[in-house]
Structures are given as structure tokens and as C-alpha cells.
Amino acid sequence: MSHTIRVTCAIIFKDQKVLCAQRSEKMSLPLKWEFPGGKIEDGESPEQSLIREIKEELNLEIEILREFQSYTHDYNNGKVIELIPFLARHIGGDLELKEHKQVIWKEIGNLKKLDWAEADIPILEDLLAWCRA
Template sequence: MIIPVTCAIILLERKVLATQRSESMNLPGFWEFPGGKVESGESPEDCLHREIKEELNIEIDLLDRWNSFEHSYQPGKIIQLIPFLVSFKGGELILSEHTAYRWLGLSELFEVNWAQADIPIVQELSRKWGSIQKNY
């Protein structure tokens, strides 16, 4: 079973947002790019806007959709992680599900303990950092 899950690489002032999973979530304590499961009949883009509003209380603007990555935490269940590069549009960041957040610069990207599914996205972000900062 493949489960489509969106995630937002949220840019603000040459930094990117990372959120820490709470004790009530799977993989507590690990860091991730915020987002969530795509519901039936929902586009990944609509899902991302909904999830970011629910989880963080903020608005975003979509900049770019990156290639998906697949990861399996348990046999027979594959997460298809769909990353979007987005900019912070507005609102007050209030966590509803996560325990903490950090704004990370390039040199800080690998300071947090990322969830396994997010690591390829962190690596991609690291490779593209220069062009992202120049273009967005």
C-alpha cells in the first residue's frame, strides 16, 4: 500500500522550517518537514495548504514541486513523500501537533535528528540551497 504524504519546505529569510514530532505521533522526537496525508479526492497542493493551516496556523505560497521519495517504515506500507518548496505568506506560527520548531540555515540542516523519510529531502535541499536562495 502506497500512502501519498505531502511536506512543505518552508522558506523564510534564508532559513527553512523543521518541526519536531510530539509524543502522541509516530516517531516521537524526530524532526520533519510539516505536512500530512493526502485525503481521497484531494490534490497534493490542496492537502499541503490544509495541513499547514491545521498544524502550524500559517499561510504559504507554493513555489515548486519536487520529485517524490518513497520510504517504508513497516513492510507492506510505503510512504510516498511529495515535497513542495514554499514561502511563508503570513500568520502566527502556532504548533498544534508538534512539540518544537526551528528555523535552520544551510549549516544547521544536519543538526537535528530527521525522520528517515525526510533525509533524502534534506539532502536534496542541501544540494539546491544556493540556487534556492538566489531564485526565491
């Protein structure tokens, strides 16, 4: 039986656009789009983990504004991911790509055009519903 891997991700807004990150060819889920973030390490809170990951991966400092609903996804390859999304705001640092192939700022209405990691789909749906509300 596979254990659940807890992963945080950041929905970072700027000028009505959201930061979307494309995984590199070398990563798992190659070329899929995701909200940047990563695995929670032992002893970390989800928020601490996300702040660390965003600094490590993108050189950005963020402020976390709120948590959204988490979803658990089974990739049927032995990996079960609990994805914990947070709304966040860029407060410092210039964007540097350390791991991803590319990042883009995407309008809300165009988010669904990207080829997202499967675990992100319900989070994307919640985000779109929240933006419409």
C-alpha cells in the same frame, strides 16, 4: 502487502532559514524532525493537501512555489510513505503549534544536525544540493 501512503511536506524558507518541525511524543515517529505536512485525503491534490495541513498544524498560510522530487520510503513496520516535498513561502498567519512539540528555523548548513524522520533524508540531500547549485 502494505499500500503506499502519500504525504506532502513543505520546505518553508525565511531569511535563509528553513522551518523544521519536531514530532511530539504522542505522534508516530516520536521526536523525529520533519518538514510539516501530512497525508493527502481523498479528492485532494497534493498542493491542496499541503495548504490545508500547514494551516491545521501551524496556523500558517503558504504559497507553493515549486515541487521537488518525491521519494518512497519503507519503514518496515507496515508503513510505506511516498513523501512529496514542495518549496513554499509563508504569506500569512502567526505560528501556532497544534500538534508538534516544537518548530525551529534552521540555517541550511545546520539542517543535518537534527534527527530527521528517515523518509526525509533523500529530500534533505536534494535540498542541500539545490541550495549549493
